[in-house]
Amino acid sequence: MMPVVQPTVVLNRQRIIQNISRIQFKAQQTGTRFRPHFKTHHSAQVAEIFRELGIAHITVSSVDMAIYFADHGWTDICIAFPVNYLDWDRISALSKAITLHVIVDSIEVAEFIVRHAQHPLHIWIDCDTGYHRTGIPWEHLDDIGQMAETLSGGLHIRLEGIITHAGESYSCRSLAEILDVFNYTLHRMQHVQRHLASLGYPHAISLGDTPTVSRCTSLAGIDEVRPGNLVFYDLTQLTIGSCTAQDIAIAVACPVVSKYTHRHELLVHGGGVHLSKDRIESNGRTIFGRVIDPISWDFEEPYMDIVRLCQEHGMIKVSPEQFERISIGDTIYIAPVHSCMVMDLFFGEMVCFTPT
């Protein structure tokens, strides 16, 4: 293992392939379209792994990101963020160039789109099934019906159905809780689906979020799933119960720059601008990352955690034995709290892969 001079993202290719294949297989069992969310990696390099596995439909979270992946040859993209009509020129240009899916949750914007669309545009009605971020509340069937009616007026509009992101699954801490979110989300979406069907509108169902899609046993009744984090997972997903430690496929390799004898702490170059300020509670303390072994890709025990994080500094608490073993100049591999934020921070930089 070469020492790294600066913080560097290292990806475990074998685990990435396993993680993608598992969901791909589950989706194939029920004829569900697997449209992975590429915001997690935001990387043309990583995207190639998906392409080699036969993935052709993708999700992104911004117009910038849609343009980036369109430029890298992806031709069927869903922007899973409500349409910002101020950005219409770029959205319209994309809808001419590729098969573009968008989501809407306000009548005002839907009317704007109907008036302005000049190229085929696939639209999903965003439903709020409990996360309370975006979407029309699922119980408001009249509003959802009115939205479908508005959209059907557009010459170039291809209404697809309803979409949701059950982000409340990020508060789960057990399989039972994850499955509960999955079940009520699907029931609520099917309730809306029946209503749209009764009115004669298209009514496909698209679900997101990595925890429920990772742990549910069947995707029956779901037309499309859009998990993103599954490609790498991270400490957050491990805490939720979406994955095992053996599924985590991303680490930030950081150089040890100094050591502090009296408190058994290591300084690594690896701070908030590399790992983000996302944090989790673990064993009664707030942590910003956990050290893994670079050979086994398993946690080093006793756990070595980043317990404080500044812009460029990461402070790792270690045992007396670990303190003796680790030297200045060594490379430490850190499993991050939130892989999506890490990849955003390293956007445009080369990432390294472990050998397959």
Place this chain on the structure above:
Amino acid sequence: MMPVVQPTVVLNRQRIIQNISRIQFKAQQTGTRFRPHFKTHHSAQVAEIFRELGIAHITVSSVDMAIYFADHGWTDICIAFPVNYLDWDRISALSKAITLHVIVDSIEVAEFIVRHAQHPLHIWIDCDTGYHRTGIPWEHLDDIGQMAETLSGGLHIRLEGIITHAGESYSCRSLAEILDVFNYTLHRMQHVQRHLASLGYPHAISLGDTPTVSRCTSLAGIDEVRPGNLVFYDLTQLTIGSCTAQDIAIAVACPVVSKYTHRHELLVHGGGVHLSKDRIESNGRTIFGRVIDPISWDFEEPYMDIVRLCQEHGMIKVSPEQFERISIGDTIYIAPVHSCMVMDLFFGEMVCFTPT
């Protein structure tokens, strides 16, 4: 005010000039060198304002950042992060090209530098005066003396003295607490200074951190100060008591993309990849940013706060009246929790300035 299509950093030039000038004046009173930390803005555009005000010495937090500013014509730079000897080639090249200051806190690295330095290199001994991040504990006078002895052996080494960052001032919540940190930090540094003086070594004192430097009444006895955040301040500094709301000179302008009637919340395009995941507690809730008026640059009352933050989504809680007043397509100005992280996230992108 033109509406923004995408999240955009807006800087208040007049407040920036005021913020810089206030510290510059205070430093001039005591002949203290003002060496502002440029990690906060990390922007050649903003750096020009400092240059116009006569600033010539700067601080950065990484070798990358030192190279960036050297490329933009800055010729006296301190890298306030312990030397990573794996990165020696770049450090050595910089020390040839410009006046370079570095910090060390381990004998092992000091010995490496003494063996390898081929160009003049200014060195500060990093002391831990209470923050427990980097540095030799200030009470360990023997270790500090040994470090000075080691460094004096180097042909090209210019030992300057001792440096500290009293980062514990970020836990302060009142002027009294800030001044307490300032006073004990200075006393501890002067204790070390007397020891080095008694041994005949150089013993200048360099202090960092925005809270103490902003609020102390005099910098007497201090040779150099390196605050960074003072250029913009932010909600964290306001909470600490380092500044007033009228000093905050940075906002992220975000478009309103959707509205949710039943919960009086606005969706803005402005998430963790723009504002970072830094947060503070305010009025019993966790917030990620607070809306200001784009004309007065004062908080809009009742406060409109970002109460939830995803990768691209910001959710702003508003009153019924504000909800009626604000429309989809409007631009909202958000004072961030941590300005340094925002500027890192926008690194390489153009920032806007208010008219002077």
